[in-house]
Amino acid sequence: MNLEFTAEELAFRDEVRRFLEHELPDDLRRKMINREHLGKADVVRWQRILNARGWAVPHWPVEYGGQPWTPTQRYIFQEEMALAHAPEGSPFNVNMIGPVLCRFGTPAQKDRFLAATANIDIWWCQGFSEPGAGSDLASLKATAVRDGDHYLLNGQKIWTTQAQHADWMFGLFRTDGSGKKQQGITFLLVDMTTPGITVRPIETIDGGHDANEVFFDDVRVPLDNVVGEEGRGWDVAKHLLGSERSGIARIGLSKERLSQLRDLERRLSEDGTLAEDEQRRLAQALAEVEVELRALELTQLRVVAADAHGGGANAAASILKVKGTEMQQRMTELVLELAGPAGLAMPPHDHPENDPDQGWIGAAAPFYFTMRKVSIFGGSNEIQKNIIAKTLLGL
Amino acid sequence: MDFDFSDEQKMLQETVTRFVADTYDFQKREHALKTELGWSREAYASLAELGLLALPFAEEDGGFGGGGVEMMIVMEALGRGLMVEPFFATVVLAGGVLRHGASSRQRQAILPGLCAGERILALAHGERGLSRHVLAARTTATPKEGGWVLDGSKIAVIHGQSADTLIVSATTDRGLSLFLVDARADGVSVEGARGYDGVPVATIGLSNVVVDTDTLIGAEGDGAAILERAFEEAVAALVAEAVGAMAETFDLTIDYLKTRQQFGAAIGSFQALQHRAVDMLMQLELSRSMAILAALSLEIDEEQRSRNISAAKAQIGKSGRIIGQEAVQLHGAIGITAEYKVGHAFKRLTAIDALLGDRAWHLARLVEMRGLYASV
Numbered sequence: 043m044n045l046e047f048t049a050e051e052l053a054f055r056d057e058v059r060r061f062l063e064h065e066l067p068d069d070l071r072r073k074m075i076n077r078e079h080l081g082k083a084d085v086v087r088w089q090r091i092l093n094a095r096g097w098a099v100p101h102w103p104v105e106y107g108g109q110p111w112t113p114t115q116r117y118i119f120q121e122e123m124a125l126a127h128a129p130e131g132s133p134f135n136v137n138m139i140g141p142v143l144c145r146f147g148t149p150a151q152k153d154r155f156l157a158a159t160a161n162i163d164i165w166w167c168q169g170f171s172e173p174g175a176g177s178d179l180a181s182l183k184a185t186a187v188r189d190g191d192h193y194l195l196n197g198q199k200i201w202t203t204q205a206q207h208a209d210w211m212f213g214l215f216r217t218d219g220s221g222k223k224q225q226g227i228t229f230l231l232v233d234m235t236t237p238g239i240t241v242r243p244i245e246t247i248d249g250g251h252d253a254n255e256v257f258f259d260d261v262r263v264p265l266d267n268v269v270g271e272e273g274r275g276w277d278v279a280k281h282l283l284g285s286e287r288s289g290i291a292r293i294g295l296s297k298e299r300l301s302q303l304r305d306l307e308r309r310l311s312e313d314g315t316l317a318e319d320e321q322r323r324l325a326q327a328l329a330e331v332e333v334e335l336r337a338l339e340l341t342q343l344r345v346v347a348a349d350a351h352g353g354g355a356n357a358a359a360s361i362l363k364v365k366g367t368e369m370q371q372r373m374t375e376l377v378l379e380l381a382g383p384a385g386l387a388m389p390p391h392d393h394p395e396n397d398p399d400q401g402w403i404g405a406a407a408p409f410y411f412t413m414r415k416v417s418i419f420g421g422s423n424e425i426q427k428n429i430i431a432k433t434l435l436g437l
Numbered sequence: 438m439d440f441d442f443s444d445e446q447k448m449l450q451e452t453v454t455r456f457v458a459d460t461y462d463f464q465k466r467e468h469a470l471k472t473e474l475g476w477s478r479e480a481y482a483s484l485a486e487l488g489l490l491a492l493p494f495a496e497e498d499g500g501f502g503g504g505g506v507e508m509m510i511v512m513e514a515l516g517r518g519l520m521v522e523p524f525f526a527t528v529v530l531a532g533g534v535l536r537h538g539a540s541s542r543q544r545q546a547i548l549p550g551l552c553a554g555e556r557i558l559a560l561a562h563g564e565r566g567l568s569r570h571v572l573a574a575r576t577t578a579t580p581k582e583g584g585w586v587l588d589g590s591k592i593a594v595i596h597g598q599s600a601d602t603l604i605v606s607a608t609t610d611r612g613l614s615l616f617l618v619d620a621r622a623d624g625v626s627v628e629g630a631r632g633y634d635g636v637p638v639a640t641i642g643l644s645n646v647v648v649d650t651d652t653l654i655g656a657e658g659d660g661a662a663i664l665e666r667a668f669e670e671a672v673a674a675l676v677a678e679a680v681g682a683m684a685e686t687f688d689l690t691i692d693y694l695k696t697r698q699q700f701g702a703a704i705g706s707f708q709a710l711q712h713r714a715v716d717m718l719m720q721l722e723l724s725r726s727m728a729i730l731a732a733l734s735l736e737i738d739e740e741q742r743s744r745n746i747s748a749a750k751a752q753i754g755k756s757g758r759i760i761g762q763e764a765v766q767l768h769g770a771i772g773i774t775a776e777y778k779v780g781h782a783f784k785r786l787t788a789i790d791a792l793l794g795d796r797a798w799h800l801a802r803l804v805e806m807r808g809l810y811a812s813v
Contacts, residue, residue: 043446043506044439045733051438114438300810325804332809333727333748333800340726347440358726361719430718431711435691437703 045343047114055118062126065091074127075302076401077409079250082165082207088129089136089162099136099160106144106152107160113349117342124294125301134166134203135159139212142229142282146270151231155210169199169213169232169256170279177425179214180223180276184258186215186230188265193217193230195238195261201419205241205254208234214275229275231267238262248412249388283421291366293339299373300335303328306380306402316380324380331372338365360430364423367416374410381406440729442506450510456487457518463778466519466635474599475637481522485554490528493670494536498548505670505732509677513728516681519778519785521635523557526596529674531558531604533667538615538655547602547617559600561591561618561641562664570794572661576643578607578614585609585653587616587624587646597639598629604654605643611658616648623647634788635781669746672793673731679753679789680728683721686764686782690714693768710767717763720756727752740806747799748809754796757786 047055070084092098101116102108111119123130140159143151158164175182184197195215205211211232218226232239238261244253270278307324310316316324345359378385381403389404417423431437442450461480469477484490489511494500501507508529515524532551535544535558550556564575576589587607597603603618603625618625624646632638655663694705694714704710731749734742761783765772772779790796803809 043442043729043733045730047438297810304808322804325808326800329800329803329808330751332803333751334723336730336748336809337723337727337752340730341722343438344440344726344729347438357718358722361715361722364715365719365723424712427712427715428708430715431705431708435705435711435714435718437691437694437705437711437714 045340047118051114051118054115055122058119058122059126061095061097062122062128065095066126066128067091070129071127074129077405078401080129082204085129085132086162086165089131089160092131093161098131099140101137102140102156102160103144106140106156113346117346121294121297124292124298127298132162132165132204134168134212135162135164138168138282139166142212142269142278145281146229146278148266150266151269155231164209165204165207167202167205167208167211167234167256169202169211171201172198173200177422179279180227182214182216182227184213184215185219186217186228186263188217189262191265192262193228193265195230195232195258195263197258199256199258200254201244202241202254202256203252205234205256206243206251210234211256212269214279217272224276226273227275227279228272229269229278230263231269232261232263236261236263246412247414248408250408250412291338291342291362292370293335293342293366296335296366296369296373297339299370299377300328300331302402303331303373303376303380306377309399310380324376327376331369331376334365335369338362338369341365357434360426360434363420364417364426367423370416371413374406374413377402377406378410442510446506446510449507450514452487453489453511453514454517456483457514457520461518461520463519463781466521466781467776469521470631470635475631475635476522476596476599480520481524482554484522484524485552490524490554491548491552493528493532494544494548494552498541498544499552500548505673505735508670508674509728509732512674512677513681513684516678516683516785517685519635519682519685519781521637523559523596523599525671525674525678526560526600527551527556527558529671530560530595530667531602533670534560534604534615534654534663537666538659538663540654542651543617543654550601556601557596557599558602558604559594559597559620559639560604560606561594561597562604562606563591563593565590565592570798572613572664574606574608574613574660576605576607578609578616580609581647584647584649585616587618587643587648589643591641591643594639594641595632596637597641598627598637603641605641606660606664607643609657613660613664614657615654615660615663617652617654618643618646618648632788634785636785636788668793669742670735672746672750673728673735675789675792676724676731676749676753677728679757679786680721680724682782682785682789683724683753683757683760686760686779686786687717687721689779689782690717690764690767693771697769704767713763713767717760720759724753724756744803744806744809747794747802747806750794751796751799751803754790754799757790761786 070088073080089098099107100109100111100119104110143155170179172182172184184199186193186195199213211234213230213232214227215230216226217228238259240257242255243251244255245251246253311321341358342362348356384403385406388407488501491500492503492507492511496502535547551558567573578585578587587605589607600620603620605616605618606613607616624644626642628640630638691714694710695703697704727749730745734745764779765783768779771777
């Protein structure tokens with residue numbers, strides 16, 4: 043037993059650090075530090091820098107542009123990216139549809155989409171949730187009815203993140219309503235420029251616009267756009283939701299936020315913003331957070347090590363999402379408390395504070411509010427607990 | 438990075454786990470608690486036969502040179518069995534003081550009997566009226582011709598009433614110092630009690646107790662440094678024991694949820710209870726991770742070692758409380774009956790938090806050290 047990285051792993055870490063130091067544009071880094079909203083252009087620009095280095099989609103199979111990295115190397119890469127304040131790539135491209143197409147796509151689909159997805163020449167959105175199908179996703183009702191060599195899509199999707207930017211959607215549609223609700227669902231690729239699609243923005247409590255409603259009115263989609271088999275879309279979706287476990291706790295992000303909190307603690311203590319008793323309370327709160335974060339980090343490393351041996355279901359892996367999101371949310375609470383009443387004035391969403399020392403104050407509340415979503419999306423923490431209770435504990 | 442046990446460590450784990458499962462079931466423990474001694478000499482002799490009492494001592498002292506990981510393996514297994522025998526008191530606590538402070542002559546005199554299970558040692562350090570877990574004593578050691586005179590009173594001495602030899606902390610002109618004291622020496626009074634966790638504890642009076650010069654452990658004034666080192670190892674061991682007790686508690690609770698029927702169904706089918714069970718699992722896994730960290734931190738540089746050890750103890754203080762309370766709640770009334778194991782595990786977990794600095798104490802220490810992560 044030991045917790046040290048090998049010499050090769052340390053050399054790899056240095057290589058990643060050097061790359062980030064030289065290649066991550068300063069303006070992107072500053073936006074990330076100030077928790078400013080990143081536009082589509084920002085995300086695409088960074089993704090292409092990564093892609094030029096071959097690191098846009100390292101966890102994909104090598105033949106589709108991935109890297110032959112060990113689970114430990116992947117972990118190091120994710121952590122260094124977060125600590126360097128590098129933006130995360132579009133999760134819909136990188137973590138969802140990409141791996142799904144690598145696994146289930148036809149040769150033609152792979153040729154058409156994979157390279158473009160890695161480079162974000164295509165911006166993807168995810169059409170899963172519906173007004174009546176959230177946690178109970180399998181009760182979805184949007185239909186795809188065969189009409190010659192096409193399907194006709196009708197119905198509505200909701201909470202569709204960044205649909206306003208999307209060139210394509212991957213979504214779940216009902217092709218058969220006669221059997222069990224998990225049967226008869228088909229995984230489809232939909233060109234967002236197809237006539238009959240309407241995207242309506244949903245404003246969220248952080249003042250942002252990331253979520254949308256998407257309406258389908260006789261939208262024609264070629265039969266070739268089925269991923270996997272017709273009626274077997276539920277299996278594809280389960281693979282998608284269950285495949286990404288090494289980064290799911292986002293420890294690197296929480297560590298980066300912890301370091302921001304430590305920095306604020308120092309600055310606000312020195313300039314007199316924090317009275318002595320407030321400093322004591324904050325120090326205590328930070329110690330508590332650090333203990334739990336370290337425990338979670340080591341749990342993540344245990345999973346990484348298990349994955350290197352072939353993985354499989356284990357107790358440690360199952361807690362990562364729930365605990366990881368709780369940690370991320372706790373960080374935002376602490377920053378919000380530090381901002382105090384000064385944090386009441388919300389900055390315009392796309393016109394942030396220019397003073398780098400003050401930017402965090404205006405960003406604190408929007409960040410706190412928006413991060414409530416992390417324990418809801420991708421299967422709420424309560425759904426995660428249901429799954430753990432059933433599959434792992436046998437309850 | 439490697440979280441696997443070596444082949445030898447796997448064998449050790451198998452041996453000690455099987456020993457606890459086969460020979461130390463809950464009824465045996467109950468029976469031992471009801472004896473006048475309050476623990477089982479037979480079980481302790483078996484630990485000696487298995488070589489476990491010699492585990493952490495150097496090979497030249499007749500030990501096996503086991504490190505933090507070996508101790509974690511053993512303590513976790515003993516924690517599953519809620520063993521009340523003086524392994525922690527004698528081998529971990531007193532043994533740690535001997536390893537880090539005693540002369541080779543002292544070790545040669547004591548360790549063979551200790552490792553054979555024939556000699557029980559207890560550390561007498563805590564005192565009434567001093568703040569918790571402080572490296573200080575009001576007990577005094579006054580030099581006299583050829584030795585020292587000890588005066589004072591010690592509380593919560595684990596297995597103090599069974600000890601043949603006490604290690605007593607006392608203040609001299611040069612600070613805190615440690616002395617080996619024959620428990621039957623003139624002026625030593627022992628008042629035994631039973632801890633709520635079943636482990637015997639004693640209040641020990643020292644009135645004009647005369648000891649020889651060669652009973653001093655280390656140099657005069659070295660007591661705080663020796664204790665601090667021994668305490669850190671002992672905390673790592675307690676953290677591992679807590680993980681064992683938590684794992685046992687968790688397993689019993691899951692079994693109960695699957696078998697107990699109410700409203701025509703196993704109560705584990707109810708979502709409110711399922712989520713609480715998952716909360717317990719999360720605490721168990723976080724604690725397990727921190728037990729590993731503590732075990733692997735014993736040989737690293739002092740500053741980070743102390744941080745890691747305190748973080749681990751703070752974690753299990755919280756996790757032990759959550760798991761213990763939830764286990765009792767999920768069991769319902771059976772959880773608070775004395776004839777059922779879960780309540781006893783809850784009590785041991787409660788005691789472990791109280792020992793050697795509780796969660797609040799270790800968090801305060803982390804604050805003093807400017808946090809856990811040295812680099813951020």
